[in-house]
Amino acid sequence: MLSNEYGRFIDGGRAYEITNPRTPRPWVNVVSNGRYGFVVSGNGGGFSWLDHCQLNVLTRWEMDHLRDDRGRFMYLSDLDDGSVWSVAPHPCRVQHDSFRCIHRAGSTTFQSSCMEILAVWELGVAAAENAELWEVALTNQSDRQRRLRLGAFFQWCCGTAPDVKREFHRLFFTTRHDEKRRAIIATKNMWEAPFGTPDDHWNRPWPHVAGFAMSAGDGDTIWATSDTEAFLGRDGDQARPAGMVKGCSPVFGRFGDACAALCADVVLEPGQTIKRSFVLAVADDDAGLLDLLDRYNTTQAIEAALEETASEWRARLAPTRVTTSASDFDLLNNHWLPYQAISARLWGRTGYYQQSGAYGFRDQLQDSQIWLHREPGRCRDQILLHAAHQFVDGSVYHWWNPLTETGLHDQCSDDYLWLPFVVSSYIRETGDTAILDEQVRFVDTETPAPLAEHCRRSIARSLSRRSKRGLPLIGDNDWNDGLSAVGHGDKGESVWVAFFLMTILEDFTRALEAHGDTSSSAQYVAEREALRIAVNQHAWDGDWFRRATDRDGRWLGSRESVEGKIFLNTQTWAIFAAAGDESRLLTAWESAKERLFTPYGPLLLAPAYTVPDPKIGYLSRYAPGSRENGGVYMHAATWALKAACLRRDVEAVAAIWKSISPPTRAADADAYAAEPYVLPGNVDGPLSTQPGRAGWTWYTGSAAWLNFISLEWVVGARADWDALRIDPCPLPELGMVEVVRQWRGREIVIRFDAAAYDAGAECIVELNGAIVPEQRITEAMLAPGVLSEVSVRWVRRESPIPRVLLKSRQGSET
Numbered sequence: 001m002l003s004n005e006y007g008r009f010i011d012g013g014r015a016y017e018i019t020n021p022r023t024p025r026p027w028v029n030v031v032s033n034g035r036y037g038f039v040v041s042g043n044g045g046g047f048s049w050l051d052h053c054q055l056n057v058l059t060r061w062e063m064d065h066l067r068d069d070r071g072r073f074m075y076l077s078d079l080d081d082g083s084v085w086s087v088a089p090h091p092c093r094v095q096h097d098s099f100r101c102i103h104r105a106g107s108t109t110f111q112s113s114c115m116e117i118l119a120v121w122e123l124g125v126a127a128a129e130n131a132e133l134w135e136v137a138l139t140n141q142s143d144r145q146r147r148l149r150l151g152a153f154f155q156w157c158c159g160t161a162p163d164v165k166r167e168f169h170r171l172f173f174t175t176r177h178d179e180k181r182r183a184i185i186a187t188k189n190m191w192e193a194p195f196g197t198p199d200d201h202w203n204r205p206w207p208h209v210a211g212f213a214m215s216a217g218d219g220d221t222i223w224a225t226s227d228t229e230a231f232l233g234r235d236g237d238q239a240r241p242a243g244m245v246k247g248c249s250p251v252f253g254r255f256g257d258a259c260a261a262l263c264a265d266v267v268l269e270p271g272q273t274i275k276r277s278f279v280l281a282v283a284d285d286d287a288g289l290l291d292l293l294d295r296y297n298t299t300q301a302i303e304a305a306l307e308e309t310a311s312e313w314r315a316r317l318a319p320t321r322v323t324t325s326a327s328d329f330d331l332l333n334n335h336w337l338p339y340q341a342i343s344a345r346l347w348g349r350t351g352y353y354q355q356s357g358a359y360g361f362r363d364q365l366q367d368s369q370i371w372l373h374r375e376p377g378r379c380r381d382q383i384l385l386h387a388a389h390q391f392v393d394g395s396v397y398h399w400w401n402p403l404t405e406t407g408l409h410d411q412c413s414d415d416y417l418w419l420p421f422v423v424s425s426y427i428r429e430t431g432d433t434a435i436l437d438e439q440v441r442f443v444d445t446e447t448p449a450p451l452a453e454h455c456r457r458s459i460a461r462s463l464s465r466r467s468k469r470g471l472p473l474i475g476d477n478d479w480n481d482g483l484s485a486v487g488h489g490d491k492g493e494s495v496w497v498a499f500f501l502m503t504i505l506e507d508f509t510r511a512l513e514a515h516g517d518t519s520s521s522a523q524y525v526a527e528r529e530a531l532r533i534a535v536n537q538h539a540w541d542g543d544w545f546r547r548a549t550d551r552d553g554r555w556l557g558s559r560e561s562v563e564g565k566i567f568l569n570t571q572t573w574a575i576f577a578a579a580g581d582e583s584r585l586l587t588a589w590e591s592a593k594e595r596l597f598t599p600y601g602p603l604l605l606a607p608a609y610t611v612p613d614p615k616i617g618y619l620s621r622y623a624p625g626s627r628e629n630g631g632v633y634m635h636a637a638t639w640a641l642k643a644a645c646l647r648r649d650v651e652a653v654a655a656i657w658k659s660i661s662p663p664t665r666a667a668d669a670d671a672y673a674a675e676p677y678v679l680p681g682n683v684d685g686p687l688s689t690q691p692g693r694a695g696w697t698w699y700t701g702s703a704a705w706l707n708f709i710s711l712e713w714v715v716g717a718r719a720d721w722d723a724l725r726i727d728p729c730p731l732p733e734l735g736m737v738e739v740v741r742q743w744r745g746r747e748i749v750i751r752f753d754a755a756a757y758d759a760g761a762e763c764i765v766e767l768n769g770a771i772v773p774e775q776r777i778t779e780a781m782l783a784p785g786v787l788s789e790v791s792v793r794w795v796r797r798e799s800p801i802p803r804v805l806l807k808s809r810q811g812s813e814t
């Protein structure tokens with residue numbers, strides 16, 4: 001299924017199997033249960049953490065995507081002939097006779113065969129416990145008895161990462177050996193996490209204790225050490241650790257370089273299979289840790305827990321799903337996009353290209369929309385968490401660290417607006433206006449205020465920060481962090497924020513009115529109109545909307561600009577905000593298509609900046625074509641898909657989907673480079689030496705958005721305040737479509753033939769056989785507990801519904 005020379009989707013698209021380990025980049029899995037998490041690459045690289053993947057890291061790792069040789073390793077050695085190999089490709093890099101690495105929700109499995117020993121190593125995280133669970137099965141495929149050593153190894157980090165100054169950090173560890181439990185226990189006397197109080201500077205213990213234990217068979221001889229040199233040997237050769245050949249001395253205490261190496265010497269008869277398991281756990285104290293080690297001390301306990309994790313993921317992802325003729329559309333929307341958004345973005349808050357651990361004010365709020373079609377209560381929780389990171393003046397932390405509650409409080413001009421934006425999305429989906437009355441405190445006062453007041457302060461702050469001509473000031477940046485110098489001296493303006501604010505003024509007015517509150521309606525309508533006039537008066541460039549002005553009043557995103565002539569976001573969001581008349585919106589859209597669309601996705605801007613511009617910021621300092629500098633920035637590219645649906649431009653819907661879908665793009669895996677199963681943060685643009693090459697996978701806000709837009713706009717099962725509006729704009733390749741959508745406690749099945757979609761025809765929606773007015777299904781139409789069946793078709797009337805298709809290049813308002 002959707003295979004390339006390195007791997008393929010298996011298990012109906014739920015899992016990805018790497019068959020050739022020499023992938024162009026590490027192809028990883030980000031596994032998390034909300035607190036405990038780990039990343040593992042197809043090579044075996046990666047690391048583990050609790051709560052925060054930078055401040056509270058359990059195992060050492062250093063970012064080096066080319067070598068990818070830092071991680072947790074499972075070795076085997078043949079005690080008769082001295083050969084040593086690893087179950088995953090790294091660190092030994094021997095040629096396995098057969099190899100598979102299977103990534104799926106909640107776990108990764110390596111299966112390799114070498115020296116006539118078949119080894120299967122599964123790594124997962126317990127569903128609701130701070131424990132990482134490994135099971136290893138070894139089968140003797142030879143016809144002779146084998147004496148083997150199975151050895152697991154990693155280095156402790158126990159604190160902030162990366163701890164590159166290792167000679168300093170090693171002085172603070174304490175390790176001990178619990179022989180009865182076959183466990184190595186570690187803690188660290190010092191924690192560098194920045195709490196921001198004067199007493200804290202390197203003067204605080206790591207507040208946990210971690211342990212790594214192994215289940216053994218009766219005859220096993222166990223070797224354990226917690227000193228890296230005692231295991232690897234004096235030359236530190238990860239590919240041939242001395243301990244795997246000669247055994248290792250049991251070094252524990254305070255004077256080693258803290259690692260966990262646990263080996264078992266085992267005997268396998270011909271054809272025999274044995275299983276051993278390992279648990280890596282962390283707790284606040286010894287009692288908590290020993291309890292975890294004791295509960296996961298058998299292979300049966302580990303197997304049961306891994307199965308529980310797998311079934312939790314199945315249950316979590318199942319409620320909303322699509323079945324179409326396009327397998328990439330289905331496997332992305334049913335499994336991988338929600339998994340990426342939940343496991344990596346909301347829970348792990350990490351990828352392999354970026355480790356964060358912090359909450360970005362705007363980032364995880366947007367991501368939390370992934371819950372709207374599944375468990376909307378979790379979106380509610382995320383909203384309230386972010387609201388509590390707002391200051392009384394309406395400003396917010398750009399990002400904050402959950403463990404230390406420290407963060408960056410800056411003058412970004414869009415962060416705080418995502419609060420009313422996502423609150424509106426949440427109410428539009430659920431009807432739960434009571435959230436507006438939730439009392440939430442501000443960072444800088446104990447006195448709480450209703451969530452509605454938090455949102456009002458966001459909007460008021462944005463409205464108060466405008467230039468003389470009424471355009472929002474960009475401040476330190478807007479959605480595009482890289483525009484970091486544009487607003488220097490509180491001078492530059494952001495046209496994108498104007499469009500963004502316009503959508504919020506409309507939507508949040510609806511949300512308040514749904515709650516019976518019309519007190520802001522007149523003001524918000526008037527402000528929206530003022531913004532509409534300002535953008536049309538000042539920001540229309542003739543063929544598209546400009547992007548911003550810098551401190552000198554120079555336009556970015558104008559035909560007059562030397563580089564960065566046109567930006568995607570101001571075209572797509574002008575469409576979302578219905579900010580211009582039809583001719584301008586059409587012209588802006590056509591310009592975006594003509595100048596920004598590529599076979600590998602819509603570019604964020606064009607042409608890329610080739611000369612760093614100190615009045616623009618770090619965006620212009622990236623290599624041309626990379627990240628936000630004129631590459632495909634996937635987060636923004638997903639908005640182009642929504643714009644195409646709004647424009648009823650089904651050809652563009654199809655073109656965008658095909659140009660960004662990783663399973664499709666990764667058919668040429670060497671050119672695409674990144675994982676075929678998750679979205680990349682960016683794809684190199686035309687000025688790169690490798691246009692179309694993807695990177696920065698997993699840690700990208702595009703996953704939640706692509707799933708949300710696919711469901712709400714492409715297959716068109718869209719929450720619309722007091723109704724579910726059925727309004728597809730599907731690419732024809734979807735063929736016969738079936739969507740199962742949860743909405744307000746009801747389950748609805750929607751069916752249609754995507755190939756029959758006709759933008760010029762009337763869309764007829766039938767619920768249980770009866771035509772639904774305006775395609776809007778209301779709660780009253782749906783009997784609770786009964787599966788509701790909806791069908792959609794398109795019918796041409798005698799006189800077709802007129803569409804304005806005239807293209808104006810003159811920029812007239814008519």
Ligand code: GLC
Pocket residue numbers: 360362363479480481482628701
């Ligand atoms: C990064 C940031 C995100 C921002 C985007 C565009 O992904 O995390 O907040 O919107 O870049 O600059």
